[in-house]
Amino acid sequence: MPTYSYRCTVCENAFDIQQSFSDASLTVCPACGGGLRKIFSAVGVTFNGSGFYRTDSRSSSGSSSSGSGSSSSGSKPAAKSSSSGSTSASSSS
Numbered sequence: 001m002p003t004y005s006y007r008c009t010v011c012e013n014a015f016d017i018q019q020s021f022s023d024a025s026l027t028v029c030p031a032c033g034g035g036l037r038k039i040f041s042a043v044g045v046t047f048n049g050s051g052f053y054r055t056d057s058r059s060s061s062g063s064s065s066s067g068s069g070s071s072s073s074g075s076k077p078a079a080k081s082s083s084s085g086s087t088s089a090s091s092s093s
Contacts, residue, residue: 001018001019001020002018002019002020002021003016003017003018004016004017004018004019004025004026004038005038005039005041006026006036006037006038006039007036007037007039008029008031008032008034008035008036008037009034009035009036009037010029010032010034010035011029011031011032011034013029013031013032014039015030025038
């Protein structure tokens, strides 16, 4: 269950409480009966596994770029060969 933080607008009482997603938000301060506001803060998130760090993507993309460059170069001569074949056919005709 998630933990939510609340602060009273009257007495500044702050507290945390665990509530399920289906529970309604608290609106009344248990200490003074004043109005409550939810406090939103940054959440710590950890991404585990490959591909989440700059060094992971650089090493992979660096290798991929070289591979892609080779593939692109390999594709270009094939295209030129096709063009040359078309040109040869054109000049033969």
